[in-house]
Amino acid sequence: MDSITTLVIQIVLFIAVLFVAGYFLKRLATAGKFTHNKSKYMESIDRYFLSSDKWIEIIKIGQRFLILGVTPGGISEIKEIDQEDLHEIQTEINGNFFASILEKYTKK
Numbered sequence: 001m002d003s004i005t006t007l008v009i010q011i012v013l014f015i016a017v018l019f020v021a022g023y024f025l026k027r028l029a030t031a032g033k034f035t036h037n038k039s040k041y042m043e044s045i046d047r048y049f050l051s052s053d054k055w056i057e058i059i060k061i062g063q064r065f066l067i068l069g070v071t072p073g074g075i076s077e078i079k080e081i082d083q084e085d086l087h088e089i090q091t092e093i094n095g096n097f098f099a100s101i102l103e104k105y106t107k108k
Contacts, residue, residue: 045086058086 045058045065056078057068065086067078 041061043060045060047055047057049055054069054071057070058081059066059068063083065081065083067081069076069078
């Protein structure tokens with residue numbers, strides 16, 4: 001009976017280790033740590049995950065900055081932004097981020 005208990009404990013620990021390893025590998029993969037393809041003409045600037053398979057991404061193509069929505073069903077262009085807008089987003093994080101962006105676009 002003692003050897004059966006030991007065997008069951010070892011199997012449970014092994015399965016737990018597999019789940020933990022899978023969790024961390026999935027996080028690394030979604031963060032782009034395993035992507036090695038580099039482009040001469042495009043650069044991924046930032047990515048914000050909405051769920052495990054949906055995200056918003058900012059890419060730079062030449063001098064253009066595009067906001068893209070990425071889902072399992074496809075990729076959609078949301079908006080083209082200026083580099084000044086991108087800089088403003090980065091510096092406004094400590095302040096009232098949403099209010100400053102909303103105010104900028106409602107003043108027009």
